[in-house]
Amino acid sequence: MSAGRASAGGAGAWPENAGDMTAVMGPNRIQGDALGVMRAPANTLRVASPYARFRRDHSRVLARLDSLLACVPGRGRAIDEPPLRRHLATIGRQFSTHLAAEEALIYPVLARSFPEAAPTLAPLHEEHDELRAMLASLIQRLATPRSRERDVQVGVEVRDLVDLLRVHIRKEESVVFDVSERVLEPRELRGLARRLDPFIAARHRRVVTRRRKGTS
Ligand SMILES: [Fe+2]
Numbered sequence: 001m002s003a004g005r006a007s008a009g010g011a012g013a014w015p016e017n018a019g020d021m022t023a024v025m026g027p028n029r030i031q032g033d034a035l036g037v038m039r040a041p042a043n044t045l046r047v048a049s050p051y052a053r054f055r056r057d058h059s060r061v062l063a064r065l066d067s068l069l070a071c072v073p074g075r076g077r078a079i080d081e082p083p084l085r086r087h088l089a090t091i092g093r094q095f096s097t098h099l100a101a102e103e104a105l106i107y108p109v110l111a112r113s114f115p116e117a118a119p120t121l122a123p124l125h126e127e128h129d130e131l132r133a134m135l136a137s138l139i140q141r142l143a144t145p146r147s148r149e150r151d152v153q154v155g156v157e158v159r160d161l162v163d164l165l166r167v168h169i170r171k172e173e174s175v176v177f178d179v180s181e182r183v184l185e186p187r188e189l190r191g192l193a194r195r196l197d198p199f200i201a202a203r204h205r206r207v208v209t210r211r212r213k214g215t216s
């Protein structure tokens with residue numbers, strides 16, 4: 001860590017909700033916005049944050065969660081399956097790019113440049129695994145014959161998934177994005193942005209191909 005690096009802290013704000021396609025899933029879309037522009041700690045150089053698109057993804061997922069919960073009203077009321085399946089499929093597609101990019105590039109860059117962050121990154125990795133497992137379990141359960149017991153379990157699992165997503169996003173914005181913007185040098189942030197672009201484009205192509213083949 002250089003002498004110019006500042007201490008971590010603060011919280012990110014979330015922009016307006018947008019359409020179905022996520023910022024990370026959309027290819028060739030590195031773009032800063034008012035929220036994504038950060039001030040380098042040691043000087044006045046301004047760098048478009050590589051995390052802006054990830055914050056936009058978070059915003060869109062969070063905006064979707066209330067609709068997801070509305071599909072499993074509880075108290076014996078029926079689950080609304082078609083929208084539930086659509087929400088889960090969208091979240092699954094986002095996991096394929098967003099979580100993968102965080103694991104392959106964002107977390108390692110922070111861990112390399114700021115080893116003090118390592119203890120906070122390990123639980124976030126574990127939460128990714130847990131989120132994937134929860135989503136897979138839900139999709140599998142929805143494929144089983146409908147019953148009251150199944151629907152109760154689906155409701156429990158949806159609420160658990162929503163809870164973990166909310167916690168994970170809040171934590172990640174605070175201990176990864178906000179910290180990275182404060183401790184990484186501008187050249188490291190620019191390097192990360194350059195590497196994210198082709199990675200996300202490749203993952204996006206893969207998701208689109210699998211979707212066309214009906215394998216996701
Ligand atoms: Fe994450």
Ligand SMILES: [Fe+2]
Nearest residue numbers: 054098102172
């Ligand atoms: Fe994330």
